Amino acid sequence: MNATAETSVTATTAPPEDRIPFVEEIKNLLYASKGNPISTCIQCGTCSATCPVASGGFMDNSPRRIIAMIRSGFKEQVLKSNTFWYCASCYQCTVRCPRGIDIAELMYGLKRFTVWRTEHQEGLIGPTFSETFVKMIMRTGRSYEPVLATTYLFTYGLPEMILEAQTATSLMLKGRLPLLPARIKRLENFKRMIRHIIPIGDKE
Ligand code: SF4
Ligand code: SF4
Numbered sequence: 213m214n215a216t217a218e219t220s221v222t223a224t225t226a227p228p229e230d231r232i233p234f235v236e237e238i239k240n241l242l243y244a245s246k247g248n249p250i251s252t253c254i255q256c257g258t259c260s261a262t263c264p265v266a267s268g269g270f271m272d273n274s275p276r277r278i279i280a281m282i283r284s285g286f287k288e289q290v291l292k293s294n295t296f297w298y299c300a301s302c303y304q305c306t307v308r309c310p311r312g313i314d315i316a317e318l319m320y321g322l323k324r325f326t327v328w329r330t331e332h333q334e335g336l337i338g339p340t341f342s343e344t345f346v347k348m349i350m351r352t353g354r355s356y357e358p359v360l361a362t363t364y365l366f367t368y369g370l371p372e373m374i375l376e377a378q379t380a381t382s383l384m385l386k387g388r389l390p391l392l393p394a395r396i397k398r399l400e401n402f403k404r405m406i407r408h409i410i411p412i413g414d415k416e
Contacts, residue, residue, distance in 0.1 A: 234287040241321035247306065247314025253279050259305035259315050271295040275305050275315050278322075291331045296322040297338035337364045350403055353396030357389060 239249060253276075260266050260274035273281065273293045281290050299319035306316045323342060326332040332339045341363045348359055358380065365373055383389035396402060 234285050234290070235283055237287075237325070238282050238318070238321065241325055242314070242317060245314045245317040245321075247309075247317060248312045250279050250282060250313055250318065252311045253283070253313055254311060255280060256310060258308050258310060259313075262304045262308050264302065264304070265298050265300055266295075270298045275319075279313075279315075279318075288331075290322070291326050291329070292333050294333055294336060295319070296326075297332070297336050337367065348393070350406065352393045353399050353402045354394050356393035359393070 235250070239251075242249070255276060257274075257276045259279075260276040263271075263275055265271055266274045271294060273290075273295045275295065278290060278293060278295050281293075296319040299316065301316055301319070303316045306314050309315060323338070327339055327342050327346070341360065344360060344363050345355065348354075348356055361376065361380070365376060368376065380389060384391060
């Protein structure tokens with residue numbers, strides 16, 4: 213599929229009814245961003261044209277199209293899109309948008325939103341990786357690579373897995389990778405702080 217097909221968003225499937233309009237939910241997600249609201253988008257397509265991932269054909273909807281879908285209330289289709297999970301956070305779209313919209317932050321916001329609501333496309337590594345990361349951080353306050361690696365390692369072929377295991381073993385032998393995850397001091401304070409920043413629900 214040419215993932216960046218710039219076809220217009222048509223109402224072939226009626227957007228679902230919701231108490232809060234989807235575009236308002238997204239606006240709330242971006243409240244801390246210093247960029248302009250997505251309502252100021254003029255659909256010029258600069259973001260899509262400058263995006264290395266969209267032009268590489270990896271995204272099922274281009275950044276421009278995602279914004280059009282949000283504004284049209286296509287919540288389900290947006291949440292099931294792979295666009296924000298493939299975003300490389302390079303910020304090219306954000307710095308080049310003529311309306312000053314922080315599109316990269318929008319991509320982060322959509323990741324948080326779909327993990328929180330557990331409404332994401334099946335088979336993507338990104339949501340599992342993010343959930344595992346948040347749970348690990350809430351348990352120990354630190355990232356621990358061997359646990360994170362389990363979220364994507366099995367998608368590799370056997371030769372790559374063996375290579376990864378050899379690298380991990382060498383790192384452990386050299387003391388660069390701990391055998392067990394470390395735990396920070398005052399973990400409860402840290403957890404309280406995280407809960408203030410992101411709506412993680414019962415992910416612990
Ligand atoms: S570059 Fe900015 S104004 Fe143009 S389509 Fe993208 S978000 Fe909209
Ligand atoms: S930040 Fe994401 S959406 Fe924007 S240009 Fe880079 S990869 Fe594309």
